[in-house]
Amino acid sequence: MSLIEVVGLNHRYGERKVLENINLNINKGEAFALIGPTGAGKTTLLRLIDLLETPASGDIYFDGLCIPKSGRQRLEIRRRMAFVLQKPQVFNLSVYDNVASGLRWRGEKNSKVDKKVDYILEMVGLRDYRNRNARTLSGGEAQRVALARAMVVEPEILLLDEPTANLDPGSTAKIEQLVSYISEQGNTTIIMATHDMPQGQHLANRIGVLLDGKIVQTGDANQVFRSPQDKEVANFVGMENIIEGVVTANNEGMVTLDIGGGAIQAVSDFPVGERVYVCVRPEDITLALSRTQSSARNSFCGRVTQVASFGPLSRVEMDCGFRLVSLVTKVSAEELSLQNGKEVYASFKATGVHTIKKGR
């Protein structure tokens, strides 16, 4: 059953449309990630769900109840949720008082507050910081205080807005661990906004892609990252190889695509003559110095045009008559002595190719 249902939601700031016709269902107990570039409207959507703002039009249903645009009921509903803002925000109080604030505002007895706060501080690893002023903490610690303050009220919905933006890798890992733990407990529905795709991929059960104020696709991580439904989503989720092509043959779901400079085999249902975008994830392309026997149906010879560091990987651009980008480990790049002008063979499986009908 949907805990949150967003129906025909529109929002604008002055003349600027921020959200357009948002329709979304969030199920009880699921972890839902909203991914999209900066400025896509993720924060605004979270703020509207948390009732920090009222939408220009459209409705939000909480547990089947249509949320009114004003009145005391909004506070009661808001108290069933908690929101962790992008920039770690702490009150100029001790860590204990920060975490206790939500409970006190809900009129909890002091003895209960004490117990709950101590339990949660232990959980987020800030027990020793109990009496320290929260403003003296580092960004990562302050974000853990914010998370503890949200969790301590045992919300039905936990909203997280870019919870690890601006944090160092160590602090990011701690926050992700906590979010993962809350998600595993299954009592809290999590809605998080992030532009960190791997984070969305491993923390959420379901992902919604928000581009230019519109939800363009929802689905599990595999659907969104491997089968984007249009070119914009494909671009956003890191399908670096998007090539235009035409279906020239279809043999029971195995299609041949003419891409101008060659032919690509793919698993697809499109009929002959259909114009499509051929999408291949760079990490699905393997490189070798000679043509090798493998199960990969597609193999192209090309010359390296650029090699660049990409975190722990190397990003290799090639000219195979068309442009191809591959991600390989640094060790592989060194073993193959990849450098500009080097001849390489790029291979990928037909199942690793995703096709999108042109014009979608």
Added chain:
Amino acid sequence: MTEIWHGFVKAIELIVSLDPEVVEIAGRSLRISVTSCFLASLICIPLGSLIHFHDFCGKRAVINIIQTLFSLPTVVVGLFVFVLFSRAGPLGGLGIMFTPTAMVIGQMILISPILLGLTISALGGVSKEIVDTAISVGASSFQTALAVLREARYAVGAAVTMGFGRAIAEVGCAVMVGGNIRGFTRVITTTISLETSKGELELSIALGIILLSLALIVNVALNRLQQS
């Protein structure tokens, strides 16, 4: 020069020996100013919060007027209170003219713009994210206002100190509505004014030192509070 030095030494003697008149005047000054500051704070901090948290037509104009009144002349306040509470005035029947009560009212009027204006700007200094955080953690409108006020507590504390400073240091209003009656409405500033005009420098210097010391104590206390 000798006369001033002599006056200074005598003043120290008056303070050290806890001269009854010095103690009585200083005590009265403190009582009147603390009372006026306390009562004005009780009204102005909530009123300032109300102005800050509510959007209404002419809000900017109201704030501009409040800020203009920061430099309200003490004699104008004195005149206003005098007209209000003198026998022929609309509130003359209360019979509080030339009493400490009238002085408290005068000082309250005098420092209210400072308390109001500085409370509004102190609350305005609290980031929007903190307001959103309080709301999202489940605070009601009233609880949010209290949380923001708590965030701005040092700046509001500074506003109260400024108000107290202006109240205890003013002389015009105190003379006009208090009358500088010995043993009843005579305060530090009115005594300094009177005694200096009489050429009695010892008492004036002694009270001047006390006045400065009071200001110093209040400021040190506020700084300590801010550092903690």
